[in-house]
Amino acid sequence: MFTRGLWNLPTHGLRSHFDELDRMRRHLDQVFRQVEPSRFAGRGAGVFPLVNLTETAEAYVLRAELPGVAAENLDIQTMGRNITISGERMIEVEPSAKYHRRERESGRFSRAIALPGDIDRDRVSAVLKDGVLQVTIPKAEAAKPRKIEIK
Amino acid sequence: MTHHDEGKEIKVGKKQEVSGATEQTRSGLVFIPAVDIFETEHEINLMADMPGVKPDNVDIDLRENTLTIAGEITPFEEANEEDLLIEYEVGRYFRQFTIPELIDQGKIDARLSEGVLKLVLPKAEKAKPRKIEIRT
Incomplete structure (x- = not known):
């Protein structure tokens, strides 16, 4: 994502948590897109x-x-x-x-x-x-x- | 053969992740491929969507009455790419089925094209x- 540079810190344990959060956020984005497609697509x-x-x-x-x-x-x-x-x-x-x-x-x-x-x-x-x-x-x-x- | 639902708009299908980490011993995401299974008089047909899997990387195993299909993928994103929008994840595919019918193991036919696995499982004679x- 845009913020990837931020996560590239030498904290490998933390990074996987951020990845997990990132995935959850993408999942939610997809749910909202299905509920309200007009907001996202042309x-x-x-x-x-x-x-x-x-x-x-x-x-x-x-x-x-x-x-x-x-x-x-x-x-x-x-x-x-x-x-x-x-x-x-x-x-x-x-x-x-x-x-x-x-x-x-x-x-x-x-x-x-x-x-x-x-x-x-x-x-x-x-x-x-x-x-x-x-x-x-x-x-x-x-x-x-x-x-x-x-x- | 006929095409069904012509003109229908396709629905977005989110990839289903395998739940329950106990059955997997390696790290990485694992997805459940969407399948169609249909049975005719002589055979059981299985179609599975496994995009990104090359024909060499599919593993099919029929043992007793458990059919296992697995597909390995190689990451296709290059190292110099920065993510802008990620809507789907990429990972291996894994799914198991119980096949109650007796299958003629020697005649199983498997093909993979356009990311779709097509399996034909011929029923054993008996x-x-x-x-x-x-008789009267």
């Missing part, structure tokens, strides 16, 4: 799939777990600083079979994520492998950190 | 229903 955008967003000096990296979603059923678009992942997860149903468990969800999804900085739209790349989508979104030149030489 | 002719 209009018309759902909360599936859950995403992880990270950054390096050069790019933003967006990941989502999309097991069983074929690349041809996935659509990724950028607009300004926003990226939208939409598609459909199709699950075949055996009509004559007797179902003991049916936990896997199917259906359409659309999720919009606002990136914190300007992006280089022309060089966005996406890989879907083992059910995990990874989108690499290079930062625009102006959004990259620049080291200032001290004369 | 477990199949057999129509008994009544």
Whole structure:
């Protein structure tokens, strides 16, 4: 998270407690998002799939777990600083079979994520492998950190 | 085969963590994969969502009537990445089932593609229903 630098103190015992708190907070965020999605997502955008967003000096990296979603059923678009992942997860149903468990969800999804900085739209790349989508979104030149030489 | 629920919007499914630390001897998060299990006359089919697991890293074990599926994942975040938004956690997958039917162990078929494990467990001959002719 943004505050990760704070936890990088040489107190390993404490750190795991902070990690645990962090996870609890994320869990609560998710609960609130389900209860009141409009507060978190843009209009018309759902909360599936859950995403992880990270950054390096050069790019933003967006990941989502999309097991069983074929690349041809996935659509990724950028607009300004926003990226939208939409598609459909199709699950075949055996009509004559007797179902003991049916936990896997199917259906359409659309999720919009606002990136914190300007992006280089022309060089966005996406890989879907083992059910995990990874989108690499290079930062625009102006959004990259620049080291200032001290004369 | 038909597609069901066409046009339906998908619901967000939070990953379920394995509760009860006693059954795991290693550290790290462990999740319960979501599954579909359906039975036809000749076989039991199991589909499990295990995103991030490569085909080499799945372990399937059928012993007596307990089926165990486990999947190892390799962390895919690079060391130079800083977290901005973390909505899901990543960890191993583990789940066990009791299979009451007799299974033909030699004919079990397992495939993993797009992060979905598909297991076909053919029923052993004597477990199949057999129509008994009544002679008059």
